[in-house]
Amino acid sequence: MHILFPSDYFKPSQPDEMYQAQAEAFDNKGIQYSTISLDELSPLSRITPAVSNDVIYRGWMLNEQEYQNLCVSIASSGGTPYISVESYLALHHLPNWYELIADLTPETIILPKDCNLELELKNIGWESYFIKDYVKSLKTSVGSIINEPSQAVTVADEMKKFRGKIEGGFCIRKVENFLPDTEERYFVLDGKVFASEKSQSIPEIVVECASRIASRFFSIDLTETKEGKERVVEVGDGQVSDIVGWSPERFARIFVDG
Template sequence: MLYVIYRGWMLGASEYQKLVTAISQAGACIQTSSVDYLATHYLPNWDHLIKDLTPETHFYHTDGDLKIELEKLGWDRFFVKDYVKSLKTSMGSIISHPSEIDLIIAEMHKFRGTIEGGICVRRVEDFIPTSEQRYFVIDGKVFGSDANEPIPEIALDCATRIKSRFFSIDTIDRQDGVKRIVEIGDGQVSGLVGWTTERFVEICHSFN
């Protein structure tokens, strides 16, 4: 049996299932099932597993009164995204007042074309932007971009809680010295941020 690892653009749920089916019909098997793909690709599917390791997050339907919901949270700032992506253009993803939520959703529709899944609102923590690091997990083993550097405990802990075969973990340092997880993603569609292609190919040989 030929086993396949997909590397490409982020796919929606139906698109990914079509890919799995096409690969199967070609006589091969993709390493990441549709269930595993969505387990790390959609934020609500992993947030509850690592609530103590990542910023507080709430999930909403786009047709609800989000201004009232954000007012209930009482936060100073809100990081807004859909189940997959944040807004990296125009006004960005962080708003300071609940009244701005309708505008940011409109901007997401404008620049993204669609909102995938629903709305995720994350509490903004005091992070050090330059400290963000990406790790990949294959069958429970965590790999860093430098094979000689130790893996942080928070990434090792996360890898034991999430059972998908292949995913990425993004860690970051808070100003108070606490390390946090800011993102989990499917390993196939996660960019090689801070990684060389050679190192990524090397770890892919770890698949059983």
């Protein structure tokens, strides 16, 4: 196993500052890492030092073309992407995983990015709407949760303005009564589920969710409603999932225990 981090702009052989603690944790566990510049990422982007085995990327979200370029760079350097382009998109784009766990997560309606969003929301007729594209939401001036369909125009315009584009299309998620500060992240590596604390038990809903998804490495976010029901907020590719609630040491450990 080999870990690949985005490089520091001024010190290309070192991981970006955001990932330094993770890199040190992996190094302490005897797991080697390399770096790659994400500036103008291309199939010719250089990996330092070169790799020769399975490679897991740990860095910022990449779009489809960027991830394809990353995989080519890994292969050209002598390594094998641990997560294929197809597997990456299967977890990175919400419509690809939603149907697999539709009964475990809030109801979601997928719409094309060129739709009349205000009209579509009026037709849906919910009391409120959580709006994101295929990848993530944006905290707009009216919020990512709106109550009036007319606010959808502002959400869409600001998503395009501040993110540059709508990736894929719109995902309209039904708002449920989630309790604040109850969200927890789990990681799944080759079918084994890990919690942020080794002694922590794994909820049945997380085990069920993990059993339905074929990816080798992904995250599951779980929360609780005011009614006391556990719900999966979302799943995501593990390579680009933050380690929120985890220590770098615990995160690196799963690659040893797994």
